[in-house]
Amino acid sequence: xxxxxxxxxxxxxxxxxxxxxxxxxxxxxxxxxxxxxxxxxxxxxxxxxxxxxxxxxxxxxxxxxxxxxxxxxxxxxxxxxxxxxxxxxxxxxxxxxxxxxxxxxxxxxxxxxx
Numbered sequence: 781x782x783x784x785x786x787x788x789x790x791x792x793x794x795x796x797x798x799x800x801x802x803x804x805x806x807x808x809x810x811x812x813x814x815x816x817x818x819x820x821x822x823x824x825x826x827x828x829x830x831x832x833x834x835x836x837x838x839x840x841x842x843x844x845x846x847x848x849x850x851x852x853x854x855x856x857x858x859x860x861x862x863x864x865x866x867x868x869x870x871x872x873x874x875x876x877x878x879x880x881x882x883x884x885x886x887x888x889x890x891x892x893x894x
Contacts, residue, residue, distance in 0.1 A: 785821035794818040802873025827892035845878040
């Protein structure tokens with residue numbers, strides 16, 4: 781499984797779309813500062829092993845459901861020491877449960893973080 785990266789302006793976040801599995805993730809620093817390490821992934825294929833460079837403790841993250849609002853899709857978030865990750869379900873994905881969305885992220889990481 782592979783995602784496609786899009787770096788936000790000023791290197792403040794890296795969005796990774798995983799369209800074949802119906803979700804995406806957004807990775808950013810907890811202090812909201814730019815992360816130059818995101819630049820090489822803009823417009824490139826990204827696997828779990830690249831995400832693990834920023835989130836080495838990905839398997840132990842504590843996830844929280846982000847409340848729904850008019851603009852958001854189903855979403856969950858987690859933080860480690862340096863980074864925050866948000867995962868969002870695509871509208872047509874069929875994801876309707878927090879645990880299912882988090883499991884898609886974990887499956888992506890397990891399949892390619894080796």
